[in-house]
Amino acid sequence: MSRQMMERSGDLFVGINEAAEPNNLSDLEKKHIPFIDAPETVTKGEYFDIRVEVGRLLAHQNEYQHFIQFLDLYADDAFLTRVDFMAGRSCPKATFCVSLHHPAKELRAYAHCNLHGTWLGRKAVSVTE
Numbered sequence: 001m002s003r004q005m006m007e008r009s010g011d012l013f014v015g016i017n018e019a020a021e022p023n024n025l026s027d028l029e030k031k032h033i034p035f036i037d038a039p040e041t042v043t044k045g046e047y048f049d050i051r052v053e054v055g056r057l058l059a060h061q062n063e064y065q066h067f068i069q070f071l072d073l074y075a076d077d078a079f080l081t082r083v084d085f086m087a088g089r090s091c092p093k094a095t096f097c098v099s100l101h102h103p104a105k106e107l108r109a110y111a112h113c114n115l116h117g118t119w120l121g122r123k124a125v126s127v128t129e
């Protein structure tokens with residue numbers, strides 16, 4: 001871990017971490033921010049797939065001392081689902097099958113790293129009737 005990362009780590013467990021500059025991600029952000037693949041438009045009440053991946057741009061460590069513990073998925077502030085990971089046995093990627101029942105504006109994936117806190121990835125979504 002770099003000195004800069006260690007200095008920043010003290011703050012990482014306070015609140016939710018997001019990209020400071022989405023078009024210029026740091027290595028820490030590349031490793032932790034969940035990437036969401038999902039349709040831009042979905043139909044209210046119909047199931048669709050959402051794929052979430054942590055470390056797409058830069059692989060995150062996956063060992064007992066340092067790993068992604070879970071992913072939570074929300075539509076705006078509404079909880080949808082969660083997946084837990086086991087260090088060295090499962091990688092932080094998952095496909096969820098969900099349906100939305102309210103006019104959500106955004107899908108939110110929260111990834112929790114045991115050393116670097118919780119990180120948020122967002123993707124706009126439109127729900128049609």
Ligand SMILES: [Fe+2]
Nearest residue numbers: 113114115116
């Ligand atoms: Fe980490």
